[in-house]
Amino acid sequence: MTARILDGKALAAGLRARVAERARAAGIAPGLRFIRVGEDPASVVYVRNKDRAAAEAGFDSGTIVLPADATEAALLAEIARLNTDPAVDGILVQLPLPPQIRTQAVLDAIDPAKDVDGFHPVNAGLLATGRPRLVPCTPRGVMHLLAEAGVALPGARVKIIGRSAIVGRPLAQLLIGADATVTMLHSRTRDLPAECRRAEVLIAAAGRPELVRGDWLSEGAVVIDVGINRLPDGRLVGDVAFAEAALRASAITPVPGGVGPMTIACLLENTLDAALARRGLS
Numbered sequence: 200m201t202a203r204i205l206d207g208k209a210l211a212a213g214l215r216a217r218v219a220e221r222a223r224a225a226g227i228a229p230g231l232r233f234i235r236v237g238e239d240p241a242s243v244v245y246v247r248n249k250d251r252a253a254a255e256a257g258f259d260s261g262t263i264v265l266p267a268d269a270t271e272a273a274l275l276a277e278i279a280r281l282n283t284d285p286a287v288d289g290i291l292v293q294l295p296l297p298p299q300i301r302t303q304a305v306l307d308a309i310d311p312a313k314d315v316d317g318f319h320p321v322n323a324g325l326l327a328t329g330r331p332r333l334v335p336c337t338p339r340g341v342m343h344l345l346a347e348a349g350v351a352l353p354g355a356r357v358k359i360i361g362r363s364a365i366v367g368r369p370l371a372q373l374l375i376g377a378d379a380t381v382t383m384l385h386s387r388t389r390d391l392p393a394e395c396r397r398a399e400v401l402i403a404a405a406g407r408p409e410l411v412r413g414d415w416l417s418e419g420a421v422v423i424d425v426g427i428n429r430l431p432d433g434r435l436v437g438d439v440a441f442a443e444a445a446l447r448a449s450a451i452t453p454v455p456g457g458v459g460p461m462t463i464a465c466l467l468e469n470t471l472d473a474a475l476a477r478r479g480l481s
C-alpha cells in the first residue's frame with residue numbers, strides 16, 4: 200500500500216480562509232496579543248508567523264516584547280492589563296520563558312476566556328470533564344487532520360505516543376470525546392512496537408526523530424506525526440520514519456507540512472471562538 204499524504208499546509212490554508220470569512224461575516228476583528236520575553240531565535244520566528252497569519256485573517260493582532268531579563272512581576276502586570284482590555288480576545292505567551300519566570304504561574308494568570316492556547320487549568324479541566332471550551336491548538340489540528348483522512352473514530356483503536364500536557368493528554372481527551380478507544384504510550388511503555396502494531400490510528404508526539412519504524416505499523420494504519428526534530432545535518436524530521444511508514448500506512452502526515460501548519464490555523468480558530476463567546480455570539 201502507498202499512503203495518501205495528508206497535506207496539512209493546504210488544509211490549514213482552507214481553515215484560515217474559513218475563519219477569516221466567519222469573522223468578516225460576524226462583523227468582528229478578533230483581538231489577539233502575543234507576548235514574547237527575550238530574543239530566542241525560534242520564538243521570534245514562531246511569534247512572527249502566528250502574528251502574520253492573524254493579521255492576514257483580518258484579526259487585530261500585535262506582539263508585545265519584554266526584555267530577556269524581565270521579572271515575573273512585569274510579565275504578570277502585562278497579562279493583567281490584557282485581561283481587562285476589552286479590545287483583546289486572546290492572549291498567547293510564547294514558551295519557553297526565561298528561568299527567572301515560573302511558567303505555570305504565568306499561564307495560570309491568563310483569563311481563561313482569553314486563553315487561546317488552552318493551557319489554563321480551567322480549560323484543561325473542562326476538557327478533561329468532557330466539556331471542551333478552548334482546547335490546545337495542536338490537538339485541535341490533529342482532529343481536523345483525522346476528519347480529513349476520513350477516519351471513523353467511534354470504536355477505532357487510536358494509540359498516542361506521548362503524554363504531555365500540550366499534546367498527548369488533551370488529544371486523548373478529544374479522542375475519548377469522539378468515542379475512540381484510546382491508549383496512551385510513553386517512555387515506560389513495554390514493547391512499544393507491539394503496541395503500535397495494534398493501532399488503527401497511530402499518533403506520534405514523542406519528540407524522538409524517526410522513532411516509529413515502518414514495521415511498527417499495521418497495514419492500512421492512519422499515521423499522524425506531531426514530532427518536529429532537527430537532525431545534526433540540519434534536516435527536519437518527524438517522530439516517524441516517513442518513507443518506510445508510507446509503504447504500510449493508508450494515510451500519513453509529512454514533516455514539515457502536516458500538523459505544524461494546522462496548529463497556527465487552530466490558534467486563529469480558537470481566537471475567533473473566544474471573540475464570539477465574549478460577545479455572546481457563539
Ligand code: NAP
Nearest residue numbers: 337361362363366385386404405406425426427458459462
Ligand atoms: P514532551 O513534553 O517532551 O513529551 C514527550 C512525550 O513523549 C513524553 O510523554 C515522553 O514520555 C514520550 N516519549 C519520549 N521518548 C519516548 C520513547 N522513546 N518512547 C515512548 N515515549 C516517549 O514533548 P511535547 O511538547 O509533547 O512535543 C512532542 C513533539 O511534538 C516534539 O517533537 C515537539 O517539537 C512536537 N510538537 C509539534 C507541534 C506542532 O505544531 N507540530 C506542537 C507541539 C509539539 P514520558 O512522559 O514517559 O517522559
